[in-house]
Amino acid sequence: MNKRDFVLWFKDLGKDDIPLVGGKCANLGELYGQIGVPVPNGFAVSAYAYKVFLEKTGANKKIDALLFDINTDDLKSLQEVSEQIRKYIESLPIPKEIESSILKAYDRLCTQRKKKNVAVAVRSSATAEDLPGASFAGQQDTFLNVDKKMLLKRVHECWGSLFTPRAIAYRKEKGFAHDQVLISVGVQELIESYVSGVMFTMEPVSGDKDKAVINASWGLGEAVVSGSVTPDEYVVEKNTLHIVGKEIFKKDKQIVSDKRGSTKWVTVPKNMQDKPALTDKEIARLVQYGVQIENHYKFPQDIEWAKDKGGHIFILQARPVTVGVTTEEMKKKERRDFMEQDIIIRGLGVSPGLGSGKAKIILKVKDIANLEKGEVLVTEMTTPDWVPAMKKSLAIVTNLGGKTCHAAIVSRELGVPCIVGTKNATEVIKDGQVVTVDGKRGFVFKGEAAEREAAKTVSAPVDLSAQIVTATKVYVNLSIPEIAKKVAEETNADGVGLLRAEHLMLGIGKHPRLLLEEGGGQLMVDTFSQGIGQVAEAFSPRPIVYRFLDFKPDEFLELKGGEKYERGHVGPNPMIGYRGEFRYMKEDDIFRLELKAIRQVREKMGFTNTWVMVPFVRTLDVFRKTVQIMREEGLDNRTDRDFKLWIMVEVPSACFMIEEFCKEGIDGVSFGTNDLTMLVLGVDRNDVSVQELYDERNLGVLRAIAYTMAVCRKHGVTTSICGQAPSVYPDYLEFMIRNGCASLSVNPDTVVSSRKMVAVIEQKIQMEKALGFATKPKIAGIPMEEVFFWKKVE
Structure with a gap:
């Protein structure tokens, strides 16, 4: 050469x-x-x-x-x-x-x-x-x-x-x-791409080097690289090639070659828009190539790839995934300009919408008073202390975080566009700079978007006359009472299927034991009743299901007094430690404060649409003692027909003792599939070395859920689900509905789309009945009849 x-x-x-x-x-x-x-x-x-x-x-x-x-x-x-x-x-x-x-x-x-x-x-x-x-x-x-x-x-x-x-x-x-x-x-x-996209050989937000993340969509790769489409996302464990995450999005447009020697946008055929762009085998092959490239360079790689109509996969480009400001900027800015604006930085879009305004760099919580209403908050990360500032923000950008971090959850509930995991937004974005945050694609770009009115995550209030009606209730998950009215009006959810208590405790900022020691028990009662009442009023007469405090011991450590009162409870695996109903029995004085707050909401405020849910139920004996404490505090679903008592089904014993729990007089159950999968399979869902075993659609998990629902139907006990599985796997949602699940509870930004999915499934089932035939639905390739093991035993 x-x-x-x-x-x-x-x-x-x-x-x-x-x-x-x-x-x-x-x-x-x-x-x-x-x-x-x-x-x-x-x-x-x-x-x-x-x-x-x-x-x-x-x-x-x-x-x-x-x-x-x-x-x-x-x-x-x-x-x-x-x-x-x-x-x-x-x-x-x-x-x-x-x-x-x-x-x-x-x-x-x-x-x-x-x-x-x-x-x-x-x-x-x-x-x-x-x-x-x-x-x-x-x-x-x-x-x-x-x-x-x-x-x-x-x-x-x-x-x-x-x-x-x-x-x-x-x-x-x-x-x-x-x-x-x-x-x-x-x-x-040029590869005439049938499918194309980008692969990172590390998780780009968390930095997990044991996982690869693939984005894929139809047509030429420019659509994905430029952020002009929302591609499918696959998360793969590199050592085992096990797919641990799969999100399939509607892909309704693509870039293709035209006869004039250029490219053009075309509409994707309707029968392909909701289909996965890659098969599991193709995903595995692509990750193998990625690992091969990474091993050669000895550094995680950002790879562009394409698949032709013959199924052949080609690597189009590879460059290092780096952390430094200079090289990270290089990676970000090699993406084509969007809306003729200069892209400043890219992260993980976790709360959709556009927000334009002046950036305010705030690094310490003590300085949040400097944020003016309508500014874009740019910070390292957020904690509950930051919520007042988040409420004033037009958009939020953080250096750290993932899809389930505090900033992500809170911003979705607030309806504020948010990007997390940018790594260095606080360095790249200048204080006072006018920026636009695209919370769907994960872009921050210079200048003000022309479509400023599009900044809201949820658009105008739903036209109730045109609202889709489904037999299956679609509830919403909430943790911030201040946004309840907005969410109730804009989503028209059927109620709140999961009202988390943890945010209320974090707002007080002290360990409940320290509060009692200082004589501040009434503060907890008043704070909780005010927050719960705010949600109940917003949704009335629709029900709200309040889940009692379910801090794991290590999470209590963040509160003032946590080290003193909680350190002794932190065992080797807090997820299966001192939590749930067992804690209420052992520390009933704290539990009684929550009960007083609930009674205050129902009786003094008059919001009888407030129900309760007991988390992490393990044994019948402890549950009976928990219910007894509730009755001593004046909360008894036997004598008050408006008061409902639910339990979370997260532990296998609750599944196989469900007959006995129903006989105890519960009104409903809600499946927490994340913990239930972990405990049915004996797999720590936080341990990457065993992630290939973690699967919500495992036959054992499905049988536990199906049996629980069958028994609940027999006793007239309602069933619901607030885990992530139905939103990740459409066949999971169909499985739940076909087996009589009465409701699901989702994040505010997915209420409308979830209701549409439910409607399609219900119409499918009704048509089968009308035509007198039944399909043989499967979940994860398993015929549903295989799930009903007890029928074979009978």
Whole structure:
């Protein structure tokens, strides 16, 4: 290989050739020739070719003149100069020797593929190793579905893209002359992608290096890379290739090649829009490639990939997933601009909606008073102490966190757009900078979105006349009383299936034992009754189901007095330790404070739509003692017909003793599938080394649930579910409805979509009955008749 060649083939390149062909092309060469994963063939128009082009055309002189004394703060002037330079570069003739080399290489590619006119992708590849690519890489061009006629034009345009406004401003700021940064152009056979997307060989939000995360959608990959579609997401345990998470989204549009040598958006056929883009075998194969690449580079990778109609998977690009500010920015900014705004940073979108406003960087909770209403809160992470600030925020961006972190849960309930897991938003976003937060896609970009009115997660209040009616109730999960009225009006949920108590305790900020010691028991009663009453009033006459405090011992440690009163209860596995009904029996003085609050809500405030639920029920004896304490405090579902008593079914003993629990007079059960799966299978759901065994759809788990529901139906006890399984697996929801589940409880942002899913399933069942035939539904490939083991025994 000659370093002065105008064209260099991928097979001859490696990761050390960045000065010759830039980062993208060098890594493609490494993938193609050294690692052995399937990579579409291609070549690089070298940085030396670009240098010769500048020298032979004398372009540098005019570029220097146009850039002389430019004011990069004058955006209009900057844009004008950028356009002049790009047009000038594209108007200059490519030297014949360079042109000939490019076209000969293209013809050779066609010969290798045994095609006359191979469609190619043409991508810029910057050579400046010491410059953060994020400052200008996102502005350099990529062209898809390019034929021979357009090839030289696209190479020209890639060269010109080195002079976008952002790239010019960055080089000016850092004191680099424009001719210090060269550019290469990659020309690669275009895979006619049937499916494409991005894979991270580590969990990009949590940093879990034992998992890979795949995003996939129909068509060419630009749709996923640019964030223009919401792709399917698969989370895979790399060592075992076990799929531990699967989210399938509606994919109603895709980018495809057109006959004019370009690309276009088209509508995805309706029968494909809700289908998974990849099979389990394809997911496993893709992760194997990812692990192979990661092992070679010895670092987690961000990989773009594609699958053709024949089912062949190709790797299109790989780059390191890094944590530092500079390299993280490079990764983020290599995504194409969205809505003509500069993307500042990307994280995990956890609460959908758009929010535009001034950013306020707050690092310590003591400074939250500095946040003005309508500003965008940017911080490291949030805790319950931050809720007052979160309520005033137009949007929220955090460095840390995942889908179930405090910021995610609270922001969804508040209806505030939120992005978590950005790693360094507090460094990248400037205080006072106007930004727009896209809480669905996970983007923060410069400037104010034109669609500011779209900022609300939930749109206008639901038109009750048009509301879908379902036999299965769709309840909502809540933990923040202040937003109850808004959620009740905008979602039209049938009630609250899970009102968490923990947030009320965190709001007080003290361990309940410390409160009692200080004589503050009444504070707890008043705080709880006020919060519960606020929710009950908002939803009245719809029911709200209040779950008694279910802190695990290690979670109590966060409260003042936690170390003193709780440290002794923290065992080796707090998830199965001192919690639930057992705690109420052992510390009934604290439990009685909650009961007084409930009675105050029902009797003094008059909200008799308030019901209660006992969590983590283990044994019949302890449950009886818990109920006895309730009755001593004046709460008795035997004598008060409006008062309902539910239990959480999270422990296998509750499933197989359900007949006895029903006879004790319970009114309802709610399945907590997360804990129930863990305990049925004996698998710690927080231990990654055994995650391949954790499956809510395991036959043993399904049988436990189905048996419980059958017994409850016999005794007239209502059944519900507030675990995550139905929202992750549609067949799980159908399984629950077919077996008589009376309700499900979901987060506020999914009430409407969940109701639609329920309606479809109910209509399907009704049609089967009307036509006199029944399908044989399966869940996770298991025929449902296999679930009903007790019928075979009978």
